[in-house]
Amino acid sequence: MSNHHCLNDMKPGQTARIHSLTAAGSTRRRLSDLGLVDQTLVQCIGKSPSGDPCAYLIRGAVIAIRSAEGKKILIEEPASGHKTIALAGNPNVGKSTLFNSLTGMKQHTGNWPGKTVENALGLCHSRRHDYILADLPGTYSLMPHSPEEEEARNFLCSGRADAAIVVCDASCLERNLNLVLQTIELIPRVLVCVNLMDEAARHHIHIDLPALSKALGVPVVGTTARDRHSLDALLDALDELFESPAGSKTGTCPVTYPPLLEAALTILEPPVRNLSGLTLPPRWTALRLLEHRLNPEAALPPLLPSLLHTDPAVKQALTEAEHILTASDIHKEQLSDLITAALFHHAETICQTVIQKEKQDARRTLRRMDALLTSRRTSYPLMLLLLAFVFWLTIAGANYPSQLLSGLFTFLETPLAAFFVRLHAPAWLQDLAVSGIYRVLTWVVSVMLPPMAIFFPLFTLLEDAGLLPRIAYNLDHAFQCCHSCGKQGLTLCMGFGCNAAGVTGCRIIDSPRERLIAILTNSFVPCNGRFPVILTLITLFFTGAAGAFSSNALAALLLTGVILLGIAATFLASWLLSRTILKGVPSFFTLELPPYRRPQFGPVLIRSLLDRTLFVLGRAVTAAAPAGLIIWLMASLTWQGSTLLSICAAALDPFAALFGLDGVILMAFLLGMPANEIVLPIILMAYLNQQTLTAPENLLTLKSLLISQGWTPLTAACTILFTLFHWPCATTLITIHKETKSLKWTLLAFLLPTAFGLTLCLLTTQTARLLF
Structure with a gap:
């Protein structure tokens, strides 16, 4: 089967070798001169904002190549010279952190399971060799139960890995050895990396690494992913693994299965070993064949030769082996249970001899913290306090940077206008470019960038500290009542920073139905683009703008109430979806609660700024530019x-009045779809009959203007409700379409919160008019 693809198929961070060039003439000559010849190692560095061209690392130089030329460059999987190493391990054992440390790449990491959802490739240099590391999705077993686990198993079975490094958590080694033992059965060269040795030491856990290596029959190295010296020892062990004879292990069969299963394997293994073209270990293959024979739902690896099903000797041996098992009433899941139990019993036996604990209650501190953060009495109040603190810090900390950015952009507006004058550009073009597009773009940047630059690092710190899985744990029962998944609580928290990021985060949910529910309801919680509008209106009409402590406390209380309303609506919408168009029962749910860890402040700042803040801001700016043109x-x-703006607003007035709004407010929300931050400026622009976005001098001036246009506390309340519940911004809608690949679900994501918002505004307005 051909493994040849074109250069355009590479994703940022991936590495491959050049197979051949299909270009001709001067293009082929130019590509060859750049070093793109047979077996050249190429790494994709990144893509331009438009996606074309892409940047590639070629023989030490970074070169941009357009997709038109990239189609003419065929690549293949890395071959001789650079060995491919599969980096496997359970979720949340520091595997991606280890990958980043060894390759210098920035694979996103976090202290909760499910961060790695697809393979990442990176180049790693040891003292004597160069390696290609493949960071596989976290998996508990090579008997897969999720798409990520199946992807990891298939990569190991494909033959593309020359060796495997299995990363384990030193503080819970016994559970991790299940995957280690399965990998040893499958891969000839295995290196066990016992990571987080520093954390194990804090828990008074000591591991005899030489004894563990002897028991497993493979090399074992202890590491701390943040300590470069331990990583050098890991690379040295990897060099020694390749310089020793292939498959040299002190034990070739570390696991002994129950007598009945061993008897079945004794019958099946010889004919499997005699098959020509079989690249997988016969014993491991025989186990998988038996599993599949007794339980067809246990899918075989895709690259397993089809002759295994048709070879007469194998078929006969498989029938005899099946008879041995079924005669003892071993059917379907019982066989998988026997295999898993044997693996864990063997792991338990090993750990009893290699692990010493000075303190039996080593996790006392963790349990004390969990007693506070996950108990019935204190968990929810502490969650609310933590959320309120993050919001307060985001809003308070973003004010001054927003003012600085706004002043900077205002200062730059003058030389930009002068530039158009020097070009003798028409007045309309100058107004369009400066007063239209430029002012909208700079407003979005000055308002969005500071809060995101604060919120996302705080959110990532909570990830690293291990708090977010506790939030999902606490909310799972509520989501279970809605026939949804507790992991939706993680994506809900991400939505407070940016709904687009929250939608992307829904990838951690295994069930497609529950993932879709989480995507459709993520915009029910306010993002940081909606907080300024909500907070401003609360301050103006319900708490006063004097800035006294009591006013600030009341504003914080009301803002918390708005947040809780959004969370309640998320539960209600999830329940409605699960009872109507997305019917189903809650899927199987397990969530590892990782230990509390000290966050890595430096990597957190870089990761959150590059992976989240600038990514989301880039999408918002892309959508805001055409919006500036339309508004102008x-x-x-x-x-x-x-x-035209006043005409459209007047036309919308009768409809908007039913919901306690006016035509200007509704028009502002429509024009503010690219970014919620520009809704309030558009309202001011329309009321003042200006052609550009306008910021009020102070809150008192803004309140006087709104009251002069007929605003009342009811108008403010309905505007707050509609700010909370209306269509997602353009950035979020683009992300939803990308994740679902469906216009139908994108349209539903648009209509669902809008229907909630209009219904609440209608009920509030009519109730207020009846009472007052």
């Missing part, structure tokens, strides 16, 4: 003495 046109073009 509607505010500039007139008909019968009125601007």
